[in-house]
Amino acid sequence: MVRVHLLVVAVAGAALGVVLPEPGPARATDRVQVLFLGDDGHHRPYELVATLQAPLFRRGIQLEYTEDLDALTPANLARFDVVAIYANHTAIAPEQEAALLGFVRGGGGLAALHCASYCFLNSPAYVALVGGQFESHDFGTFAARVVEPAHPALRGFETFASADETYRHTKLSDDREVLAVRERAAGEPNGGSEEPWTWVRSEGRGRVFYTASGHDERTWEQPGFVELVARGIRWAGGDAFGEPGLVPDAPFELVETATGVPDYVPGQATGTSHTMQAPLDPEASLARLAVAPGLEARLFASEPLLEGNPIWLAFDARGRAWAVETVDYPNERADAGGHDRIVILEDTD
Incomplete structure (x- = not known):
């Protein structure tokens, strides 16, 4: 024993x-603070959002996940810069609708992903906020085509191919700026034409970003999708967060080890590495903390x-x-x- x-x-x-030592606190406002609204439905938002936490954090975006519509209150939304939605909630209460609309019109951002265009079916105001509503789909492997490469949200973005639902939309508003389209297949309705796929619009002083991509992990695990979501969120957050494009990681310093350290490679026998990441100083570690809105961390x-x-x-x-x-x-x-x-x-x- x-x-x-x-x-x-x-x-x-x-x-x-x-x-x-007392460096400045790690403040929540250093990053885009996002309230991510999911549900317990077949899209499994909780599992998929978990795959985005780390890569989005490296891009200056911090997520707080919830499935509770009671989170849509003016006081709670004031803690965030952007609300992201990937859910199929059938209905929204009037006070929740008012809080969400007021948040965006007052300068907040909305990032609506995939099934968010078929959420809150009792709210025409929400459909208008997103800029359209899901109508039907088939399934296929395709890459959307960027049609506005100069837009700040997609400047320098390289599109990606994935297996996904081929969304078709209805109730499209006239004030959308379409950034990317999907080429409809010959056998589907209006075959041979273009389906709006990713768009943006303004609502009051706020910004709305929508993409139809994202049915399951076959898209969510694509680096291009991660970058698309990061760009959409940063753009929706406003100009205060800078260029929406990819934020590169700072390189880690590697140091030689005298005895070596275990090198765990999936599917292989454990080997030995003679380099390892150098420890971060307290200030660098503090900068990497995820601090909830309204709180601060001090050493x-x-x-x-x-x-x-x-x-x-x-x-x-x-x-x-x-x-x-x-x-x-x-x-x-x-x-x-x-x-x-x-x-x-x-x-x-």
Whole structure:
């Protein structure tokens, strides 16, 4: 039986003469804050949205997912820059409709994806807000064709092919700017002509982006779709968030290791890598935190107060942080004792 020996050490910042650095807080407004409305239907929004969280975060977009229509209140929507919808809610209550319309008309953004054009069927105002409504579809593999390559939302965008539903729309408004179209097949209604596929429009002081792409993971896993959604959200968020195009990742620094680290490759035997990512400093780590709208994060403690790898953190009633640190992955433990410890961190100033 493996036993872990813990050494309890109390550390008080003031007693050690340590001044905790205080960079500026990681504020939610640094990124486009998005309320993403899904449902529990056959499109499985919760699963698909999970695949977008990390790549959109790297593009300066932070998602908060909900399936609760009660989230559509003026007070809650004020926390966000954009509402994204990928859902088939049949109806919307009058007060929820008013909150959504007021949010967009007041300068907020709407990013409507795929089945969002067949949502809230009891609301003509919502259909007008999106700019059209889904009518019918077949299925096929195709790539939409960009017809407005100079538009800021699609400037430099390269289209992609995927297996998807071939949406046909109705109740199309005249004030849409169509950015991409789908070529209708010869055997479908109005075959040989073009179906509006991705468009934008204005509503009051707000912006609306819509694309018909996105039936399932065959499209959602396409890098081109991820970029299309990122561009649409950033454009809908307004000019304050800059050019909607791809935001490149900052390169990670790699360092040589003396002993090597395990290299886990799916489907292959575990190998050894002699390089690994260099640790980030506290300021760089803080910049990568996902901070909910209305909150801010400040640095409480870092190295050298923490000497190992924190694997658990809890605060007590006095506001002290109890951190469990481990020195190494528990491959083995010598009889001489363990290396893990509990550190109590107290902010005394």
